Amino acid sequence: MGKHKISLFGCFLFVCVFVFNLHSQESEPIELPPYSKYKEPVSKVWFNTYGNIRIGKRFFWDAQTHFRFQESVNTPFIGQIGQIYNRHAIGYIYDKKTNFSLGGVVRINFNTDEESTDRNVVPEWRIWHQYQFAMPLYNAMIYHRIRIEHRWTQGFAENSNYIFRNRWRYMFRAKIPLNDHKLKPKTYYISPEAELIMQSGKEVVASPMEDLRLTTTIGYIATPRLTFAAGLMYSQGQDLYNGGNYKQSWTLRFHMYFSPDFRRIKNKLPEIHLTD
Numbered sequence: 001m002g003k004h005k006i007s008l009f010g011c012f013l014f015v016c017v018f019v020f021n022l023h024s025q026e027s028e029p030i031e032l033p034p035y036s037k038y039k040e041p042v043s044k045v046w047f048n049t050y051g052n053i054r055i056g057k058r059f060f061w062d063a064q065t066h067f068r069f070q071e072s073v074n075t076p077f078i079g080q081i082g083q084i085y086n087r088h089a090i091g092y093i094y095d096k097k098t099n100f101s102l103g104g105v106v107r108i109n110f111n112t113d114e115e116s117t118d119r120n121v122v123p124e125w126r127i128w129h130q131y132q133f134a135m136p137l138y139n140a141m142i143y144h145r146i147r148i149e150h151r152w153t154q155g156f157a158e159n160s161n162y163i164f165r166n167r168w169r170y171m172f173r174a175k176i177p178l179n180d181h182k183l184k185p186k187t188y189y190i191s192p193e194a195e196l197i198m199q200s201g202k203e204v205v206a207s208p209m210e211d212l213r214l215t216t217t218i219g220y221i222a223t224p225r226l227t228f229a230a231g232l233m234y235s236q237g238q239d240l241y242n243g244g245n246y247k248q249s250w251t252l253r254f255h256m257y258f259s260p261d262f263r264r265i266k267n268k269l270p271e272i273h274l275t276d
Helices: 003-023
Strands: 042-056 058-071 080-095 098-110 123-137 140-153 163-177 187-200 209-223 224-241 240-256
Touching: 058 140, 098 224, 187 224
Parallel strands: 042 240
Antiparallel strands: 042 058, 058 080, 080 098, 098 123, 123 140, 140 163, 163 187, 187 209, 209 224, 224 240
């Protein structure tokens, strides 16, 4: 099967599963406001690490840790800790420009409402799978990423029940070298990206668009196995229980990508930014 056929098949599968899932939900009537309302944007700061650890010729361990801060009334801008992510998966390298992943997530959610009398910390559980395709374009690289997440979330109120939702994520990203004709060590690059996150489930009645993220990142490839990047993201999405309300945020994101290879054989990683 050719590379283009694999890419088209992946996109076709994503659309079919998403449409089927939406039509299979049992929805209840909901009273919406007469017009949309945009909440005031909040500021966030994310510190993220992404590790791709080779464990075989075609398999790698995708190890991600995220520390996410959100502004609060008493602590503006960087705010206080909002979430801690531990996202892990086993990935399969189909070829240098195609890879797939399957794993789980444990996200610890912290209550950032300083006036709340509810619990301060609750866990969130997810199963996720990802399909990423890359293609060269002149001296740049273009990436298409499909990520599907099955998540169980719980509110901060005592004895609140877990609810189940699916997340359907598509991201388009480009990596363009700035001081060289190709992406290699000692190269700075700029990376614009856009990601649409949809959601479905019995609790999702009139709020299918969870998030739309628009980001621009500047990165530096220090070595073949270490990259640093920082960027600014604007996002907006519908409130789960009232689709007429839209939340907004501005997020500073700082990333470190590392890809150790402890195998004895001399076999380089594929020339692809595996995850983000």
